[in-house]
Amino acid sequence: MISIKTPTDIKDLARGAVLLGTGGGGDPYIGELFLQAQLDKGRTPNIVPVDSIADDALVITIAGVGSPPVMLEYLVSDDTLLEILARMETLLGRKVDALISAEIGGINSMFPLALSAMTGLPVLDGDGVGRAVPRTEMCTFSIYGCLATPAVVLDELGNSVVFETIDDLTAEAVLRSITAALGASLFGAFYPMSGAQAKATAVRNTVTQTQEIGRCIRTARDGSGDVFAQLLGYLNSRPGRCAHLLFDGKIVDVTHETRDGWHWGRVTIVPLTASKDVFTVDIQNEFTVARFNGRTVTVMPDLISILDRESAEPITAERLAYGQRVKVIGSSADPLLRTPKALAVMGPRNFGLDEDFIPIEQLV
Amino acid sequence: MISIKTPTDIKDLARGAVLLGTGGGGDPYIGELFLQAQLDKGRTPNIVPVDSIADDALVITIAGVGSPPVMLEYLVSDDTLLEILARMETLLGRKVDALISAEIGGINSMFPLALSAMTGLPVLDGDGVGRAVPRTEMCTFSIYGCLATPAVVLDELGNSVVFETIDDLTAEAVLRSITAALGASLFGAFYPMSGAQAKATAVRNTVTQTQEIGRCIRTARDGSGDVFAQLLGYLNSRPGRCAHLLFDGKIVDVTHETRDGWHWGRVTIVPLTASKDVFTVDIQNEFTVARFNGRTVTVMPDLISILDRESAEPITAERLAYGQRVKVIGSSADPLLRTPKALAVMGPRNFGLDEDFIPIEQLV
Numbered sequence: 001m002i003s004i005k006t007p008t009d010i011k012d013l014a015r016g017a018v019l020l021g022t023g024g025g026g027d028p029y030i031g032e033l034f035l036q037a038q039l040d041k042g043r044t045p046n047i048v049p050v051d052s053i054a055d056d057a058l059v060i061t062i063a064g065v066g067s068p069p070v071m072l073e074y075l076v077s078d079d080t081l082l083e084i085l086a087r088m089e090t091l092l093g094r095k096v097d098a099l100i101s102a103e104i105g106g107i108n109s110m111f112p113l114a115l116s117a118m119t120g121l122p123v124l125d126g127d128g129v130g131r132a133v134p135r136t137e138m139c140t141f142s143i144y145g146c147l148a149t150p151a152v153v154l155d156e157l158g159n160s161v162v163f164e165t166i167d168d169l170t171a172e173a174v175l176r177s178i179t180a181a182l183g184a185s186l187f188g189a190f191y192p193m194s195g196a197q198a199k200a201t202a203v204r205n206t207v208t209q210t211q212e213i214g215r216c217i218r219t220a221r222d223g224s225g226d227v228f229a230q231l232l233g234y235l236n237s238r239p240g241r242c243a244h245l246l247f248d249g250k251i252v253d254v255t256h257e258t259r260d261g262w263h264w265g266r267v268t269i270v271p272l273t274a275s276k277d278v279f280t281v282d283i284q285n286e287f288t289v290a291r292f293n294g295r296t297v298t299v300m301p302d303l304i305s306i307l308d309r310e311s312a313e314p315i316t317a318e319r320l321a322y323g324q325r326v327k328v329i330g331s332s333a334d335p336l337l338r339t340p341k342a343l344a345v346m347g348p349r350n351f352g353l354d355e356d357f358i359p360i361e362q363l364v
Numbered sequence: 365m366i367s368i369k370t371p372t373d374i375k376d377l378a379r380g381a382v383l384l385g386t387g388g389g390g391d392p393y394i395g396e397l398f399l400q401a402q403l404d405k406g407r408t409p410n411i412v413p414v415d416s417i418a419d420d421a422l423v424i425t426i427a428g429v430g431s432p433p434v435m436l437e438y439l440v441s442d443d444t445l446l447e448i449l450a451r452m453e454t455l456l457g458r459k460v461d462a463l464i465s466a467e468i469g470g471i472n473s474m475f476p477l478a479l480s481a482m483t484g485l486p487v488l489d490g491d492g493v494g495r496a497v498p499r500t501e502m503c504t505f506s507i508y509g510c511l512a513t514p515a516v517v518l519d520e521l522g523n524s525v526v527f528e529t530i531d532d533l534t535a536e537a538v539l540r541s542i543t544a545a546l547g548a549s550l551f552g553a554f555y556p557m558s559g560a561q562a563k564a565t566a567v568r569n570t571v572t573q574t575q576e577i578g579r580c581i582r583t584a585r586d587g588s589g590d591v592f593a594q595l596l597g598y599l600n601s602r603p604g605r606c607a608h609l610l611f612d613g614k615i616v617d618v619t620h621e622t623r624d625g626w627h628w629g630r631v632t633i634v635p636l637t638a639s640k641d642v643f644t645v646d647i648q649n650e651f652t653v654a655r656f657n658g659r660t661v662t663v664m665p666d667l668i669s670i671l672d673r674e675s676a677e678p679i680t681a682e683r684l685a686y687g688q689r690v691k692v693i694g695s696s697a698d699p700l701l702r703t704p705k706a707l708a709v710m711g712p713r714n715f716g717l718d719e720d721f722i723p724i725e726q727l728v
Contacts, residue, residue: 159534162526170523170546177541182534 002047002125002208004113010035012214015314017109019213019305019329020206023317024263024286025106025132026064034076035110038117045116048098050126050202057097057195059124060088061141062115063108065153065175066185080154080187081115087152088189091162100124100198102139102190104206105132105286106316111187113207126202128191130209130334131303134262134285136175136190137168138346140336144201146193147171153178153188176261203334209238217312227312228327235331243331244364246290246297247279248272248309251324256283267306267320269328281306281328283317288351290330298330299353301337301346302360305329330360366411366489366572368477374399376578379678381473383577383669383693384570387681388627388650389470389496390428398440399474402481409480412462414490414566421461421559423488424452425505426479427472429517429539430549444518444551445479451516452553455526464488464562466503466554468570469496469650470680475551477571490566492555494573494698495667498626498649500539500554501532502710504700508565510557511535517542517552540625567698573602581676591676592691599695607695608728610654610661611643612636612673615688620647631670631684633692645670645692647681652715654694662694663717665701665710666724669693694724 004010014028021028038044053059062084064076089096099112104127116123128139136148148171150164161178165171171190179186193201212234220230228245235243253268265283282289287304290297298304307314309325320326336342338359347357368374378392385392402408417423426448428440453460463476468491480487492503500512512535514528525542529535535554543550557565576598584594592609599607617632629647646653651668654661662668671678673689700706702723711721 158530159538160528161538164524166522173545173547174523174525174542177545178538181537181541183537 001049002211004035004045004047004211005039007036007039008218009211010039012218013109013207013211015214015217016210016212017104017106017214018314018316019307020130020210020303021105021132021314021316022286022303022305023283024134025103025108027316028107028110030076031107031110031114035114035117038114043117045113046120046122047113047116047125047207048122050124050199050204053098053122053124053195053198055194055196055199058092058094059098059100059193059195059198060096060189061100061102061128061191062112062187062189063102064111064185064187066179076111076187077156078118080156081111082118084152084154084187084189085115085119087154087160087162088192091150091152092192096121097195098122098124098198100202101127101207103127103129103132104210105129109207109210123207124198124202125207126198126204127206128201128203130203130206130337131301132286133346136172138350140201140203140342141191141193141197142168143342143345144336146191146197146201148190150192151175151188151190153186155182155186180261203336221311228329231312232329235329240335241332242361243329244360246304246328246330246364247292248327249279249325251320251322251326254320254322256318263317265317269326272325279328282353284351285317287317289348289353290328296355296358297363298360299348299355299357299363300351301333301342301357303331303333305331330364332360365413366575368399368409368411368575369403371400371403372582373575374403376582377473377571377575379578379581380574380576381468381470381578382678382680383671384494384574384667385469385496385678385680386650386667386669387647388498389467389472391680392471392474394440395428395471395474395478399478399481402478407481409477410484410486411477411480411489411571412486414488414563414568417462417486417488417559417562419558419560419563422456422458423462423464423557423559423562424460424553425464425466425492425555426476426551426553427466428475428549428551430543440475440551441520442482444520445475446482448516448518448551448553449479449483451518451524451526452556455514455516456556460485461559462486462488462562464566465491465571467491467493467496468574469493473571473574487571488562488566489571490562490568491570492565492567493701494567494570495665496650497710500536502714504565504567504706505555505557505561506532507706507709508700510555510561510565512554514556515539515552515554517550519546519550544625567700585675595676596693599693604699605696606725607693608724610668610692610694610728611656612691613643613689615684615686615690618684618686620682627681629681633690636689643692646717648715649681651681653712653717654692660719660722661727662724663712663719663721664715665697665706665721667695667697669695694728696724
């Protein structure tokens with residue numbers, strides 16, 4: 001089983017989490033620091049397979065909500081995570097048996113692991129999406145029948161909110177509004193579910209895969225081979241999944257706009273050669289659609305990742321800048337995200353795109 | 365002691381609540397219907413003096429939050445009010461001993477009375493402001509040391525939120541954001557306080573005064589005397605308080621605008637004679653400042669009420685219309701609202717007015 005015991009393990013996990021964050025999900029840096037602080041105290045997370053959990057176990061997600069730059073100001077404390085756990089247990093009237101990441105892409109890969117290290121509670125090797133997504137209801141837990149609430153959120157100042165909503169769209173609306181009202185970063189517990197529900201809905205093995213992606217990039221970089229060939233080799237080795245190099249070039253334009261609580265933008269990339277090809281990636285918190293000369297080559301919920309073309313270090317959307325030389329990788333989402341039921345919640349039209357989902361393997 | 369036993373009693377109370385609502389607070393009509401439904405079942409509210417409550421009693425406010433037109437669509441049910449009470453008792457770990465109105469002006473005069481009728485719990489003859497105000501922290505409970513939370517809010521659809529904030533400005537921000545997110549009218553319990561705190565902070569006798577104002581208008585209207593003379597006589601009979609007729613005329617302009625979650629506007633009134641005088645009343649949910657030829661004659665937190673010039677029926681801001689013939693009354697706020705501490709929270713500058721509070725008795 002995967003283990004997180006050294007700074008290198010954390011760094012590998014973080015690197016993989018940025019790749020799966022597909023531009024969003026928050027820079028895991030703060031989470032790395034926090035998890036490292038646990039390792040420094042001799043505490044390591046206890047990661048177990050999704051299928052090892054008992055049907056009647058109580059599983060919850062632990063997540064940071066809000067703007068990662070604000071999170072940096074209000075660095076989460078041990079007490080906050082322990083308080084969230086205690087409040088959720090009081091609310092539900094029983095002990096929590098296991099934790100699971102809400103989304104493995106970005107910063108929320110880290111907090112369940114940190115709380116596991118603190119408490120010894122197992123963390124399931126899976127999550128609700130296998131990537132990053134911008135909204136509460138965009139996850140397999142919700143799509144396949146769990147509810148996001150009752151949920152508890154806290155901030156570091158001492159404000160707290162418990163909410164229970166009749167559906168997850170409403171949960172998202174309440175959570176987003178509270179985050180805006182409190183003006184600071186929140187941490188919370190969501191999606192209380194049984195072990196049986198976790199087994200029926202989770203995207204599996206994603207903690208392991210995230211660490212392996214990061215490790216693959218690191219070891220390939222340290223070796224003599226082609227880093228991207230090795231990374232694509234790893235991504236394509238996952239059963240039923242595929243990945244492709246979509247483009248290689250330099251960034252000639254990046255637009256950023258914050259509107260309606262979202263980070264919108266577009267990256268334009270051209271080849272390093274004299275070719276007239278143009279490659280664009282649209283941003284709505286995450287990378288939503290990649291187009292080669294105007295033709296879609298990868299679209300939500302499939303994954304688009306932009307990496308430094310030499311080091312293969314994945315880059316978050318807010319760090320993209322003019323002149324960067326990058327490679328873009330597209331990869332297929334977990335099959336649980338590609339069903340009609342899932343596409344109704346997180347297909348292209350849910351991101352304002354006027355096109356239907358076509359799998360990357362048909363587009364490339 | 366005041367009693368509410370007949371439809372006329374309710375109507376009197378509602379009429380007084382509109383006058384004290386100073387344009388805002390919500391049309392009490394839905395509350396009237398709801399309270400009448402309790403009377404129809406043979407249940408009457410149990411109103412007791414503020415000073416009769418034991419120091420160690422637990423007192424809470426019960427209030428509707430949000431847009432009164434939306435409230436009309438989702439008419440509050442008995443179950444909702446009982447559920448709020450039960451949840452507050454669970455949250456606080458003890459039985460509630462008494463209810464008190466958050467604000468006596470407008471619709472929130474009615475709900476504590478209805479819940480009292482349903483449960484037999486006493487309602488204190490007082491409230492947190494003696495008028496209507498647009499924000500949670502603008503009340504004597506908050507100003508003199510009680511906290512608005514822990515609080516519980518519910519809607520009729522089954523959504524619920526419990527929140528606890530470090531101060532009442534934050535409570536207001538959270539409450540406003542939740543109301544916007546849920547998009548429907550909410551009902552809640554706020555300001556859990558001890559009997560000792562209620563006695564130290566409440567504006568006293570306001571349920572009685574509200575009903576007496578309504579009754580005074582009704583009986584004066586049915587009699588042969590001058591309705592306004594009798595109403596001013598009553599308002600001036602309250603110890604330490606004064607009231608004046610500010611203007612008599614017809615409305616020649618009303619502007620309404622909804623911006624930042626507030627109802628903004630201005631009413632312009634001119635005399636029925638050929639005089640060139642101009643009288644204006646600014647609206648920010650409530651009437652905030654009345655000016656005669658540009659000179660302030662009454663300003664927050666003193667009360668401005670606009671009434672039909674024949675029937676003396678008080679008119680809410682949203683029902684003001686071109687051509688209405690009206691009289692405007694100004695009256696002094698309760699002394700608890702005029703201290704430096706209170707004016708720091710609900711003086712003119714808190715409503716964006718560039719002037720300091722001057723009592724009506726010095727202005728008129």
